[in-house]
Amino acid sequence: MAEQVAEEIQEQRPDNQSGLLVNQNDYLEVGVHIATKVKSAGMKRFIYKVREDGLYLLDLKTIDTKIKVAANMIAMYDPKDVVVTASRIYAIVAAEKFANIIGAKFIKGRVTPGIFTNPHRDDYMEAKLIMISDSRNEKQAIKEASMKNIPIIALSDTDNSTKFVDLIIPSNNRGRKSLAFIYYLLAREVLKARSEIKTSEEFKFKTEDFESKSEPKSNMKQEQQY
Amino acid sequence: MAEQVAEEIQEQRPDNQSGLLVNQNDYLEVGVHIATKVKSAGMKRFIYKVREDGLYLLDLKTIDTKIKVAANMIAMYDPKDVVVTASRIYAIVAAEKFANIIGAKFIKGRVTPGIFTNPHRDDYMEAKLIMISDSRNEKQAIKEASMKNIPIIALSDTDNSTKFVDLIIPSNNRGRKSLAFIYYLLAREVLKARSEIKTSEEFKFKTEDFESKSEPKSNMKQEQQY
Numbered sequence: 001m002a003e004q005v006a007e008e009i010q011e012q013r014p015d016n017q018s019g020l021l022v023n024q025n026d027y028l029e030v031g032v033h034i035a036t037k038v039k040s041a042g043m044k045r046f047i048y049k050v051r052e053d054g055l056y057l058l059d060l061k062t063i064d065t066k067i068k069v070a071a072n073m074i075a076m077y078d079p080k081d082v083v084v085t086a087s088r089i090y091a092i093v094a095a096e097k098f099a100n101i102i103g104a105k106f107i108k109g110r111v112t113p114g115i116f117t118n119p120h121r122d123d124y125m126e127a128k129l130i131m132i133s134d135s136r137n138e139k140q141a142i143k144e145a146s147m148k149n150i151p152i153i154a155l156s157d158t159d160n161s162t163k164f165v166d167l168i169i170p171s172n173n174r175g176r177k178s179l180a181f182i183y184y185l186l187a188r189e190v191l192k193a194r195s196e197i198k199t200s201e202e203f204k205f206k207t208e209d210f211e212s213k214s215e216p217k218s219n220m221k222q223e224q225q226y
Numbered sequence: 227m228a229e230q231v232a233e234e235i236q237e238q239r240p241d242n243q244s245g246l247l248v249n250q251n252d253y254l255e256v257g258v259h260i261a262t263k264v265k266s267a268g269m270k271r272f273i274y275k276v277r278e279d280g281l282y283l284l285d286l287k288t289i290d291t292k293i294k295v296a297a298n299m300i301a302m303y304d305p306k307d308v309v310v311t312a313s314r315i316y317a318i319v320a321a322e323k324f325a326n327i328i329g330a331k332f333i334k335g336r337v338t339p340g341i342f343t344n345p346h347r348d349d350y351m352e353a354k355l356i357m358i359s360d361s362r363n364e365k366q367a368i369k370e371a372s373m374k375n376i377p378i379i380a381l382s383d384t385d386n387s388t389k390f391v392d393l394i395i396p397s398n399n400r401g402r403k404s405l406a407f408i409y410y411l412l413a414r415e416v417l418k419a420r421s422e423i424k425t426s427e428e429f430k431f432k433t434e435d436f437e438s439k440s441e442p443k444s445n446m447k448q449e450q451q452y
Contacts, residue, residue, distance in 0.1 A: 041270060045268050045388070045389065066392075068375035069375050069377050069392055072354070072375055072376065072377060073392075076302055076354060076355075077302055129302075149291060149294035150298065151298060151393070163271065166292075166299075166392070167377070
């Protein structure tokens, strides 16, 4: 069947009145937009272009907007109903700091089957919103959440599956500095959306507070400088 | 560059403990899964197959799950912070009924520029969550919402743009019975998620209450029996 032209909304997102959350260079320096050489079907729409070395680059404005939207959504939930997950060291340090600051629960590594679905378990959590650092590493958390129809927010790199994700934050979710920066911004914006702080300047943490000091054991993309 | 195989999560969504919201035949009868002959990039992943006449069919289980997830999310918001929009007659009747039942605000037809962004306007609304019936018809609402980084839930047919949508409910969003059924289920599930009713049986409305009695003026897909 011939492909027809689908509805198109104006290509560029309308200018946000408040602009980006931070200076564009701050994003570029930590490489939030530098993705992988692989693209999944669900992530195509967030790709801005391919770099000469074959790495896909993500659209910066969309990253920025999705961080704001996610923060606005998270802020509406009772913190105790929000569960944040992470599995690899760079993500763990950043995501745990984020969870602590906003008062959410944090799960490190693999979740056990039944954690969201079986109230008879000792480790049972009654989650209403899940924040995933990497769908590849946290398949079980996604599975458990989708069994309970819990909305799923996920940091998603170009090679991630988006099949069960509701709100996608396209991003480099493997790099140390990128992860630290994203979770730093998310924490700051959640506190602002809750009116716990009025301005970004009142946020007392630094991106370094979200950065792992250890070296990863594997030689995954994590070892990039970002 | 050669396309590589991206991460794949197990193809089938894990069995939901509670099964579908309704009997599968109830969904099929009203044609919630019968889409258009056009597919947008963002909607490909929700397509189950192509029917012989060229119409795309949407995956039923995903429709069902996304209705539940959306209802769970909407239920977490203060009803006065939720705005529902619709433009065409079948959608208007269904969406307005839904908004009334859950206590949300409703906007019929085009929204005026500034409605979510300009507090000096008479018609200003402070929205925290937007529910869109059709992104094609409600471009302005989407534009306004994204300027304010408000999370957007949208019923999306295969020809809809998903560019600014956060939570997609794949669905036939043109058919009279399909729209009535989806908004009926959304209303019921929101009340259940809020514990305003305990069971589906306690929901006192019928799908007919969500159905337009008028004929549409145009001869769009609306005139199908669904």
